[in-house]
Every structure is written in C-alpha cells, then in structure tokens.
Amino acid sequence: MKQILIPFISFFACALAHSQTPCENGFAGQYPCNNYDLMSHIDLNELSANAGNDSWGWTDPQNGKEYALMGLSNGTAFIDISDPINPNYLGKLPTHTQASSWRDIKVYNNYAFIVSEASEHGMQVFDLTKLRNVTNMPTTFSSDAHYDGFGNAHNIVINNDKPYAYAVGTSTFGGGAHIVDISNPLSPSFAGSYSASFYTHDAQVVTYNGPDSEYVGKEIFLGSNEDEIVFVDVSIPTNPVLISTISYSNIGYTHQGWLTEDHRFFFLGDELDEINFGFNTKTVVFDLEDLDNPSIHQEYFGPTSAIDHNGYIHEGIFYLSNYSAGLRMVDISNVTSQSISEVGYFDTYPENDNGSFDGAWNNYPYFESGNIIISDINRGFFLVRKSGTLSSSSFDKNSFSVYPNPAKSFVQIKDSSQSIKIIELFNLLGQKVLTKEFDNESEIKINIESFKSGVYLLKINNSLTRKFVIK
Known part of the structure; x- marks a missing residue:
C-alpha cells in the first residue's frame, strides 16, 4: 500500500520536508x-x-x-x-x-x-x-x-x-x-x-x-x-x-x-x-x-x-x-x-x-x-x-466557522450564535503566539502572514479549540 501512495504525495512531502506535518489519514506527508x-x-x-x-x-x-x-x-x-x-x-x-x-x-x-x-x-x-x-x-x-x-x-x-x-x-x-x-x-x-x-x-x-x-x-x-x-x-x-x-x-x-x-x-x-x-x-x-x-x-x-x-x-x-x-x-x-x-x-x-x-x-x-x-x-x-498531546475540548462546528483552513495570509472566524470576545493561537508546544480581544464581534479577520508554517491550536472565548494550519 505504501508503494502505491508515494508517487501521489511525494511533491507534497518535499514541500513539508523540514516543517511540522500532522499525521492525518495515516500519513504525515509521505511518511x-x-x-x-x-x-x-x-x-x-x-x-x-x-x-x-x-x-x-x-x-x-x-x-x-x-x-x-x-x-x-x-x-x-x-x-x-x-x-x-x-x-x-x-x-x-x-x-x-x-x-x-x-x-x-x-x-x-x-x-x-x-x-x-x-x-x-x-x-x-x-x-x-x-x-x-x-x-x-x-x-x-x-x-x-x-x-x-x-x-x-x-x-x-x-x-x-x-x-x-x-x-x-x-x-x-x-x-x-x-x-x-x-x-x-x-x-x-x-x-x-x-x-x-x-x-x-x-x-x-x-x-x-x-x-x-x-x-x-x-x-x-x-x-x-x-x-x-x-x-x-x-x-x-x-x-x-x-x-x-x-x-x-x-x-x-x-x-x-x-x-x-x-x-x-x-x-x-x-x-x-x-x-x-x-x-x-x-x-x-x-x-x-x-x-x-x-x-x-x-x-x-x-x-x-x-x-x-x-x-x-x-x-x-x-x-x-x-x-x-x-x-x-x-x-x-x-x-x-x-x-x-x-x-x-x-x-x-x-x-x-x-x-x-x-x-x-x-x-x-x-x-x-x-x-x-x-x-x-x-x-x-x-x-x-x-498526536493530540495538546488538544483540548471539542469544537462546536455548528457555532463557529474558521476559513480558509489551511490559510496563508488571513483567516476569518465567524460565529452564528454568540459573540467573539477573545482569540488565542498556540503552537504545538503549548506556547501562546497570539492574543486578540474583541468587543463582542460576530465575524473577525486576522492577519497571519508573520507566522511560520505549521499546525496551531486556535482557541476561541477561552473554551473552544480547533486545529488550524498555516501554509
């Protein structure tokens, strides 16, 4: 099975050879x-x-x-x-x-x-x-x-x-x-x-x-x-x-x-x-x-x-x-x-x-x-x-949307049922790399161009967390 899949993912793997890559669907890049x-x-x-x-x-x-x-x-x-x-x-x-x-x-x-x-x-x-x-x-x-x-x-x-x-x-x-x-x-x-x-x-x-x-x-x-x-x-x-x-x-x-x-x-x-x-x-x-x-x-x-x-x-x-x-x-x-x-x-x-x-x-x-x-x-x-060593509570997909994900320059976060008060971004070491507070917004846009590529945890209102990938 591995030999069949390698040709289709080798390009993706080369691009991520030196960067953080989550294990998803049985592969981390080509591995x-x-x-x-x-x-x-x-x-x-x-x-x-x-x-x-x-x-x-x-x-x-x-x-x-x-x-x-x-x-x-x-x-x-x-x-x-x-x-x-x-x-x-x-x-x-x-x-x-x-x-x-x-x-x-x-x-x-x-x-x-x-x-x-x-x-x-x-x-x-x-x-x-x-x-x-x-x-x-x-x-x-x-x-x-x-x-x-x-x-x-x-x-x-x-x-x-x-x-x-x-x-x-x-x-x-x-x-x-x-x-x-x-x-x-x-x-x-x-x-x-x-x-x-x-x-x-x-x-x-x-x-x-x-x-x-x-x-x-x-x-x-x-x-x-x-x-x-x-x-x-x-x-x-x-x-x-x-x-x-x-x-x-x-x-x-x-x-x-x-x-x-x-x-x-x-x-x-x-x-x-x-x-x-x-x-x-x-x-x-x-x-x-x-x-x-x-x-x-x-x-x-x-x-x-x-x-x-x-x-x-x-x-x-x-x-x-x-x-x-x-x-x-x-x-x-x-x-x-x-x-x-x-x-x-x-x-x-x-x-x-x-x-x-x-x-x-x-x-x-x-x-x-x-x-x-x-x-x-x-x-x-x-x-x-x-995997998952820094995961937290499950994310209510019906309440918040995060897009695009993965993202390169900007990410938009939208709430359909409650206001957004605070956004925090953590790397997989648990280190907080971003904190932004808002005045009860329902939709926000954040510039992420200054962050390195990799997997992050996006925490919303101190309780809900979603995995977020920066390209």
Missing part, C-alpha cells in the same frame, strides 16, 4: 504514521553525511533547552531542538579517524562520549555546554578530551548514577566490557574489564532496584552477547562477577535490550531472526524476578516483517526502532499479564516494511517535552511527537 506527528526533519545532505546511525539527547540543566546528538558516517551532529518545528543544526564533531557506518553516543554530566567502529577511533569526549553559544552555524567542533585505551568499539553504555562508561565490542578483552572512569570527563582513565571470552554487542547498566532483593543497590550489567544475555555485577569495576546467562530459541543475533522501569522485565531484540526464520518482528521478554534464574516471559510479534534494532522503555511505552518499519510505539503497561499491543508508529522509510537494513536505526524518547528523536540511516534526522 506512514499512526498517532504521532512529524515536528521537523533534517536530511543527510544538510548534515553533509552519507548515512545516519545512532542518536541520543541532552537537556541543558541551566536553561532547559533540548539538543539532539546524532551519529553520522563522518562524525556527530549537534542539533538545537528547543524550537522543534525549526531545529538549528549547530555543527559537527568530525570522526576521530575515518568514516564508519557505526557510531554510538551517550551522555554523562554535560559531556558526550562517542565511540565508533572506525579503526583506532577510541573515545571522544565533548563538552556539551559549548552548544550554548554557537554563532556560526554549522560549525566544526573539536573534542575536549580523548581516550585511546581501545581502538574501535561498537557501542558505549553509561549509567548516569555512576561515573563509569562501558565500551563494548572493542578490540580489547575479547569484545567484553572495557570500563572507563569518567568522574573527570576531561581525563578519562581505565577502571576495569569483564570478558570471560564473550563479545558484547550492546548493553545496559543500571543501579538495580528490582524484585530480587539480593541485588538491590548494585550495579548490574545486562549484555546482549550475540547468542545469549549475560547478567554481571559490576559494582566493583575491578572485580565484575557473573550472575547468570540465558538464551532462547531461534537465535539469529542477540542484539540489544532494555529493562522495564521496575527492573522486572527485559525486552530483547534479535537483529537477524526475522531474516533467518521468516516471522514478523519479534521481541523476547525475559522475567528477571530472580536474577540468578531468569526465564522467558513471552514473545511479542509486531505487524510487519521488518528487522528490529534499538528499543527503549519510557513511562510504559516500548519505543522500538524497527528499521524499514520506522519507530514503533508499544504499550507494555500490562506486560505482567502478557498483554502487549502497538499504539502508534512513525515510519521514516516509506518504500516498504521488508527485512532490510534501511530506515530507523535509533530513537531517543526521554525528553521532558515529549519530543522524540529518530535517527534514520537513509534520510537523516527526524523529530516526532505524539
């Missing part, structure tokens, strides 16, 4: 969607890169501004998304050595820590507070520190409770955890390791606060190790202790997983099982009530055959970057009773939902604003947001 709107998009050409990969986010504690950090084939892009409808590409930190399809980023105490599969790349350290005063955009940034205790690395993991970074898939310790002390971010140092002859592709580290009282308060490393999950107590970096391991059926490549917020369940994605065994996107859910004896709780199958990649959990929603099927939002609030269901999606790769390595690589759903980063291999940076 299939359900329950999530496109806030903005920056393509790879503007980012001067051949491909996108990982992403993360940073909120400036000084002023609350939000920034997207996006991995690219040739470096790391920094994007100011404090106005999500009009993001500012601030610049790029170039790769430390050469280009690579793999780059990974995490944040600790206002510093970004970046690794790559590029040979001898090591770990770049970047002071994010430098983003506060960028004048010439896009600028070329430089690292503030560098750690060369390893060469290439596939991934980096940080638990924000503790000053340690865990580089995994490195050329050291058989690809197991290479632990770096980042208590002084500008002088990172070796802190420990754990290998036990296995390669870790990705991992999560948490200060455990789950149902197994034996491990509460300890630092637990959950490693996705190609053909199994490992659980390691890394409370003492110089002396990690293996707790347990678990595998599952139909293994393709044990790729990445994430804990529920109560630390009871672990959601795992296998990157190759869809291709190898021919079923739809599968997520394996493990029950960690007893960390010494984890068990399989259930398997969840998505609606397409696309390959799952990176998934994160926030406030009862599993945000799964699903390659060619885009970002899928899955309600897991009833996972205990094995009741999981998809509640939305935004598909950044409209060509198909096949088992290919195209489309959404990663996402970041942790901004307080509700805006969500999607980093796409083929199309660059996307920012999306749940």
